[in-house]
Amino acid sequence: MWRYLARSLLREQRRISCPSGLSVVLVRRPSWQKRSLSSLPDVHELFAMPLLQRFLERQQQPEHCGRPRPQLTALIRLLRAKEQELRDTERLAREDENEDLRKLAEKEVVSCCKEIAELKRQIVLLLIPSEEIDESDLILEVMAGVGGQESMLFTAEMFDMYQQYAAYKNWSFEILEYMSSDIGGLRHASASIGGLEVYRHMKFEGGVHRVQRVPKTEKQGRIHTSTMTVAVLPQPTEINLTINPKDLRIETKRASGAGGQHVNTTDSAVRIVHIPTGVVSECQQERSQIRNREKAMQVLRARLYSIKLEEESRRREAARKIQTGTKGRSEKIRTYNFPQDRVTDHRITRSVYHIEKFLLGEELLDEMIQALREYADYETLMEVISESDPTRLS
Numbered sequence: 443m444w445r446y447l448a449r450s451l452l453r454e455q456r457r458i459s460c461p462s463g464l465s466v467v468l469v470r471r472p473s474w475q476k477r478s479l480s481s482l483p484d485v486h487e488l489f490a491m492p493l494l495q496r497f498l499e500r501q502q503q504p505e506h507c508g509r510p511r512p513q514l515t516a517l518i519r520l521l522r523a524k525e526q527e528l529r530d531t532e533r534l535a536r537e538d539e540n541e542d543l544r545k546l547a548e549k550e551v552v553s554c555c556k557e558i559a560e561l562k563r564q565i566v567l568l569l570i571p572s573e574e575i576d577e578s579d580l581i582l583e584v585m586a587g588v589g590g591q592e593s594m595l596f597t598a599e600m601f602d603m604y605q606q607y608a609a610y611k612n613w614s615f616e617i618l619e620y621m622s623s624d625i626g627g628l629r630h631a632s633a634s635i636g637g638l639e640v641y642r643h644m645k646f647e648g649g650v651h652r653v654q655r656v657p658k659t660e661k662q663g664r665i666h667t668s669t670m671t672v673a674v675l676p677q678p679t680e681i682n683l684t685i686n687p688k689d690l691r692i693e694t695k696r697a698s699g700a701g702g703q704h705v706n707t708t709d710s711a712v713r714i715v716h717i718p719t720g721v722v723s724e725c726q727q728e729r730s731q732i733r734n735r736e737k738a739m740q741v742l743r744a745r746l747y748s749i750k751l752e753e754e755s756r757r758r759e760a761a762r763k764i765q766t767g768t769k770g771r772s773e774k775i776r777t778y779n780f781p782q783d784r785v786t787d788h789r790i791t792r793s794v795y796h797i798e799k800f801l802l803g804e805e806l807l808d809e810m811i812q813a814l815r816e817y818a819d820y821e822t823l824m825e826v827i828s829e830s831d832p833t834r835l836s
Contacts, residue, residue: 471653475693477599485563511568514568517565517568525558531550535547539597569826573659582635582674583672584632584671585597587668596628603800610808611637616634616635617632618737619632643814648673649672649775652776654667655781674747675747676742685746690808692713692714693715694710712726713738723742725737
């Protein structure tokens with residue numbers, strides 16, 4: 443995770459070199475909260491921040507740091523010792539009269555710098571709290587929004603993009619529900635996605651996606667704006683969520699839509715209502731009523747688990763406050779501007795070009811998702827540090 447955050451994105455700021463070869467970045471911004479995408483700090487700049495330095499000093503004072511964190515404390519001590527070793531070795535490399543010893547010291551300086559960078563990386567990984575649900579599989583739901591048939595066409599393209607992204611990441615992708623429109627669009631669809639760290643990658647895709655283009659149905663060439671909504675729901679385990687069967691009302695009906703004789707003769711469609719919350723899940727994707735019931739139950743569990751997590755998040759006040767937003771369904775997160783061939787994520791003010799390539803669900807989408815993860819990790823780190831800083835404003 444830190445390999446993205448630690449990557450230097452400071453292309454326009456002035457750098458100076460210290461004797462050890464480490465980079466020091468001169469930042470003129472008064473607050474970490476005002477950073478743009480092009481000025482995320484690298485690992486050495488982070489450790490130059492007074493805020494982080496105060497935090498690390500407190501961690502070495504048990505009476506001031508609150509909950510003991512022995513692994514973190516041990517790494518900080520190793521870092522301080524290695525930094526002192528670097529200073530001593532640099533002095534030897536400058537001052538020793540023996541040329542062979544100076545060359546040996548110069549090699550040792552390079553080795554020390556590498557070890558210091560690795561210790562800093564490990565410290566940051568410990569500071570960024572992991573979320574249990576990041577390891578979860580997920581339910582992806584897409585829903586057409588404002589814009590009629592054009593919105594449905596765009597929803598179908600987005601669903602295809604995520605299916606292709608799952609293949610790109612070697613994840614499993616199983617369609618649970620697919621309600622198409624008359625001209626090839628998509629009203630609503632859901633899919634189960636499973637694989638390594640699926641939710642960690644996909645959780646920032648939830649929200650309103652806006653498209654600006656000339657629709658296929660537009661005869662006068664006018665640009666229309668339409669929307670669709672993505673919901674990313676972590677899949678719970680039996681331990682995470684228990685549902686009382688008495689709280690469920692299960693109904694069966696005949697499937698609607700295309701499907702031949704089966705649609706009109708078999709009560710295969712299933713509708714499940716969670717009575718205490720009123721949450722509903724339906725599935726008519728399969729010919730088998732049993733299989734439709736399983737899929738409907740899978741979606742229902744994910745929706746109920748999402749509600750539970752949102753309630754817990756509100757109680758902890760742990761929702762993202764700055765760039766990455768709340769991942770809420772009503773938040774406009776990204777615009778796909780076809781006339782300008784541009785995709786813009788509004789949370790991090792990042793734009794990429796070549797929309798058609800972006801919609802392939804491969805490298806460009808993956809880079810956008812990694813950029814969002816960089817921002818989320820950076821925000822989390824700054825929140826952890828600032829919340830424990832006694833000098834911060836109340």
